[in-house]
Amino acid sequence: MLEVSQLTVNYGAITALHDVSLRVDKGEIVTLIGGNGAGKTTTLRAISGMVKPKAGEIRYEGRAITGLPAHKLVGMGLAHSPEGRMVFANLTVRENLQMGAYLQRDQAVIAREEEFVFTMFPRLKEREAQLAGTLSGGEQQMLAIGRALMSQPRCLLLDEPSLGIAPLLVKLIFEKIVELNRVRGLTILLVEQNANLALEISHRGYVLETGRIILADQAATLRADPKVREAYLGG
């Protein structure tokens, strides 16, 4: 469904990604793990058009999307819930969700999707009229995911959903991610600091180190790998 081949991204003189190739099949949860600055977020940014790659190709559902501007990809069914959540703090929860469905003209579809998000995260329904900036970190993460879902994506790029969130909410959010994948058939490319948790819910994983992919395998195999355990899973 999503194929990245030999992707190279530079930030000025620094090479952030070097020859990265990866693949996400329909219906999979694939996770990228790696330390800080390994290039996980950059990979997602390059896929969704936030940064222009220097070399390489990105194909989504068979079409080359390399270098397409971010706002065009949403319409193709590829959504990105970015690092740091980036909810519109000056908009209400409801307006945030409506912006998520910006390209959708059919009000009935928007209402249905909104209902779906509210059923998945009832907390958002309670906070519907509140400014997003007043939500807790966990609620903002729910909103960021909900907003991405409003565009009815077939593939979701999800960056650090557990960052800075209370453990209880992390558990809830990960359950919802699994539910989206199993029930709705949503394909997910996940970037996560918490490698243990990420590999637990993923089918496959890639390990990034200083901009290169050093390992690629089934999630269960990676979890058993002594090197991975030592470097990313806390021994």
Place this chain on the structure above:
Amino acid sequence: MEFAQQLLNGISLGAIYALIALGYTMVYGVLRFINFAHSDVFMLGAYAGLTLAPRFGGDTFAGGLAVLVGAMAVTATLGVIIEKVAYRPLRGRSTLTVLITAIGVSLLIQNVAQNSKLGFGPNPKAFPAVFPQKTFTWEVVPATTNLVAKTPGTEPTAQITPAKTLSVNTNQVAVLFVSLALLASLHWIVNHTKIGTAMRAVSFNATAAALVGINNDRVISFTFALGSALAGAGGILYAMNYPTIDPLMGTLPGLKAFVAAVLGGIGNLPGAALGGLLIGLMETFVKGSRWSTYSDAIAFAILILILLFRPAGLLGKLRVEKV
């Protein structure tokens, strides 16, 4: 009565400043730079009015509105063109680059407008009537005549106390109503339409806006159209109360409106409206006092004071994001 008269004058001038200030603040909101060419769009609005008024305006209120709407359409288009030609190619460059370009665009417009062949020529032109005009004068306290005899036995002389009057020109009322209607429409567009919500989204975080499918360039064009339309309306309303217009007429009102936008909190729409009203009132009251020659200096002194003591403006907030 002096006070009521000045209050009325101040509010109408302030409403015009508010219209211009909103354009500065909206553009700042989405692009984070001060569009110095905005004051020249205001001037072009007045010239569009000059061209359209003899054809449609002067006789009926509807005709006046047609002039207004026509001029707004002209300046909206110009605003979109200016953004596309001058600012869009600089997207992603430093704010300073765009700011200097804006000053360049402003000088270019002024110089072309002053050229007799390409533009309107350097001489002031009389501004025609846009709306039918009438002045109402009320005698609030009627004139009184007292017969006073200075020394007993002499012929008493008449001592006349002049009437205290409040005079309202229909133009002032039109300025007030049109600006309030425009402010209300803007409020509605920004807060209750999809494109307005998208404007707020882009202004908060352009990257996140692109990630939900908002074409930033389109929203920016719309913002320029909206701001420039308001400036165009402001140009006509301003010119209605002055006998002549000239290619440099935008500079001073533009700067004051900019001060108003900063006073209210740059990027904050209600702030710009409030700042405009305050600057207009302040200017009118100072002009009516014995410090009248300092009225412009006081506007800029306010700018310095805000920047020193409350850089975020009256309604602006320094943004704190939760992580």
